[in-house]
Amino acid sequence: MLFDNFKRIVTTFADEDSEMAWDGDGTLLLGIRGIEVVAKIMQTPNGIQVEHDDVLWNAEQWIWSYLAKLDRLADRITRSVSPPDHYVSPSGKLLDWENQPEKEFSDAKQELQKRFSQHPVDMTLIYFLTSDAGEGKTSLIEKISVDQAEAFKRKDTQTLVLPVSLGGRPFLRLDDAVIASLSNRFRFPFLYYDSFIELVKMGVIIPAFDGYEEMLAETKSGEAISAIGDLVDQLSSNGTLLVAARKAYFDSSFSSQSKLLDSVRREQKVDVCRIALDRWSREVFLKYAKKRNVPTPPQELHGKVARKLKNDKHPVLTRAVLVRRLIDVVTEEGDLDKFLQRLGQSPTDYFFDFVEGIVEREAREKWIDTSGTKKSSLLTKDEHHELLSQIAFEMWVNGVETIGLDVVRLVVQIFVEEKNLTPAILRQINNRINHHSLLRLDDSAGSIKRIRFDHEDFRAFYLGQALARALDSRDESNARLILDAHQLSNPVTNETARYLTSLDTSVLGSKKVIEYLHHLAGGQQPVSYIRENCGTLMLELAERTAITHSITGVNFPENALEQRKIKNLNVSNSLFNSTSLSNSNILNCTFENCRFVELALNGKHNLDGTVFDDECSFDSVSVGNDFDGEYRKFFNPNKVKAVLKNHGFILGSQQNSISEHSDLTKMDKNMKIALRFIRMFARSTVVAENTVRTRLGTQHGVFFNNILSKLQKADLIEPISSPGNRRRYRLIVPLSEIDELVENSGSTFEQFIANASNH
Numbered sequence: 001m002l003f004d005n006f007k008r009i010v011t012t013f014a015d016e017d018s019e020m021a022w023d024g025d026g027t028l029l030l031g032i033r034g035i036e037v038v039a040k041i042m043q044t045p046n047g048i049q050v051e052h053d054d055v056l057w058n059a060e061q062w063i064w065s066y067l068a069k070l071d072r073l074a075d076r077i078t079r080s081v082s083p084p085d086h087y088v089s090p091s092g093k094l095l096d097w098e099n100q101p102e103k104e105f106s107d108a109k110q111e112l113q114k115r116f117s118q119h120p121v122d123m124t125l126i127y128f129l130t131s132d133a134g135e136g137k138t139s140l141i142e143k144i145s146v147d148q149a150e151a152f153k154r155k156d157t158q159t160l161v162l163p164v165s166l167g168g169r170p171f172l173r174l175d176d177a178v179i180a181s182l183s184n185r186f187r188f189p190f191l192y193y194d195s196f197i198e199l200v201k202m203g204v205i206i207p208a209f210d211g212y213e214e215m216l217a218e219t220k221s222g223e224a225i226s227a228i229g230d231l232v233d234q235l236s237s238n239g240t241l242l243v244a245a246r247k248a249y250f251d252s253s254f255s256s257q258s259k260l261l262d263s264v265r266r267e268q269k270v271d272v273c274r275i276a277l278d279r280w281s282r283e284v285f286l287k288y289a290k291k292r293n294v295p296t297p298p299q300e301l302h303g304k305v306a307r308k309l310k311n312d313k314h315p316v317l318t319r320a321v322l323v324r325r326l327i328d329v330v331t332e333e334g335d336l337d338k339f340l341q342r343l344g345q346s347p348t349d350y351f352f353d354f355v356e357g358i359v360e361r362e363a364r365e366k367w368i369d370t371s372g373t374k375k376s377s378l379l380t381k382d383e384h385h386e387l388l389s390q391i392a393f394e395m396w397v398n399g400v401e402t403i404g405l406d407v408v409r410l411v412v413q414i415f416v417e418e419k420n421l422t423p424a425i426l427r428q429i430n431n432r433i434n435h436h437s438l439l440r441l442d443d444s445a446g447s448i449k450r451i452r453f454d455h456e457d458f459r460a461f462y463l464g465q466a467l468a469r470a471l472d473s474r475d476e477s478n479a480r481l482i483l484d485a486h487q488l489s490n491p492v493t494n495e496t497a498r499y500l501t502s503l504d505t506s507v508l509g510s511k512k513v514i515e516y517l518h519h520l521a522g523g524q525q526p527v528s529y530i531r532e533n534c535g536t537l538m539l540e541l542a543e544r545t546a547i548t549h550s551i552t553g554v555n556f557p558e559n560a561l562e563q564r565k566i567k568n569l570n571v572s573n574s575l576f577n578s579t580s581l582s583n584s585n586i587l588n589c590t591f592e593n594c595r596f597v598e599l600a601l602n603g604k605h606n607l608d609g610t611v612f613d614d615e616c617s618f619d620s621v622s623v624g625n626d627f628d629g630e631y632r633k634f635f636n637p638n639k640v641k642a643v644l645k646n647h648g649f650i651l652g653s654q655q656n657s658i659s660e661h662s663d664l665t666k667m668d669k670n671m672k673i674a675l676r677f678i679r680m681f682a683r684s685t686v687v688a689e690n691t692v693r694t695r696l697g698t699q700h701g702v703f704f705n706n707i708l709s710k711l712q713k714a715d716l717i718e719p720i721s722s723p724g725n726r727r728r729y730r731l732i733v734p735l736s737e738i739d740e741l742v743e744n745s746g747s748t749f750e751q752f753i754a755n756a757s758n759h
Contacts, residue, residue, distance in 0.1 A: 108140060133457055177209070438458045468500050521553065599618060
């Protein structure tokens, strides 16, 4: 360690800059946490050594052990983080820059730990951990953080993984989230944020940010991307980060990844890797069932469930959170056949059936009124749902994932009074509520008892029910509180629509609900959450009922039209944020005076009988997948309309006047190769020459002989020095500007170079 680096790091631990001094004989005087520290600093052939309290340390050990007290932090992690019992690690894949499997592994935890032991040199390394909800991201982070902490205490590793939850917290700054986790969850007051940054740069702390998709959803103007970008900039091409996000958000955020790296592209060296967790295979299911000591042989259990559900890939067998609850039913000697019978009733609404089965068992077997001589259920099944909905409502409107047990008991008291239940029942509910099968005590709350749902999907389910109940009863106050708090996730809107369309008057009722949603959205600001959430719910209701609906004056979130199956729908005077039409069937619909920020034509779609009138506007349209060699993006209004016409769009009275451009999305050979190279920078600020040769395959000769020099001459690419004299390249211009340069080039490489040279 260089002396200047040592001095900079030590300074971050001082209470104030003025409370540190150096004497000429190498004595360090440091004020830290109100204590005066005196140490002797010596430069030796083996590096900097520190003599403190008659003990000789090397510089790194003194910083880690004395100043940062990482041994104590490791102990706090093991005490505060509780990975699931009987944990089994899922398999996974390392995906390359084209989202194709580069490496497959059977144990994701083991793979990450191996990678964490290899500290990057002259590079910040970001691992994005992705999967669908309920497939083990949080459990993996918790397990790996505890295992690393235990290994750190045994001196088997010099790296700690620090879990930092972003879910349910409207943080716009990651430093707030980090300090909140250190102080509140781990009760560890010994690090300032600047000290934390230095420890990350040294590779002794790897922050693991969980729930990043919630920041993406909450901060529409890009603050979530800027937050990661600011952190990366502070790391100065050092350290490792782990960021967990749901697959759907990661897949739809190619431009967000580009913006993240564009913000630091010129100053820092950053590499982004994606590790995708697989759903549980049969082998993982059997391993988990064996650890749980299920009374039924695991192979027999898996086969029985698969036969009953007629699907051996059913989410109940492949999603970790659902498998755990299924095994709970088996080990608690519940009626598995009856439970599976309910799940098989509705393949599309299996999650409702799953929760319904859990609550039915809870009401029938566990929540029994013991105050009288005759045993009876404390609450009906629907009352269980209603009570849990009210708890989810309190969490949502307060922007938290946990609430205090005192608040829960207040919710229970109000609920009991509304239902005219007896004080004896109130006492029994209060005694049982924190042991409900779908709730649990929050392990990270310290001595304060706080309650959370057992999984985020259960909270989303009951928030959907809370909103549905408010809409059905026309409870405008509570409906507005829910709709105006944050952007609703897909599971919430799905359950809201399912609940409303399951009512006896679902067909006619859905029209009235859509009218009521128009009432709620009316008069709201263009950026209001209410307008967007109402728009999403209207689409869900329209998709679930076959009658004609009209929607006007609302906003729609990203990918609102992806995988939709709607017909006979009229949408007017509305705004669609960037959306794909992949696997959508939009039949006999009309769009009038609607603005589309971006339409992504990256998969099959059917628009038979659907018309976009003359007043509709399209800011941009993209064709192909993000990493496809044929990927193109268009901004010019005439080209946009020509591309849409070529892809089956009917554009009102302008249809016949739009000229056909069959070659708009075609590119010459050199342009395709150049773009394949440039898109490598979507995941990295620098790319090694050997990597380019490998990824371009047989095309690398053409690239190095005919293309690279022209990209450098046009000031798009520059070579940079690197350790070991390996040749590497950096993209000079923001990746976000490339698409416009390509469009203006007429799809030819030479014109692209000419435009770039004049850019």
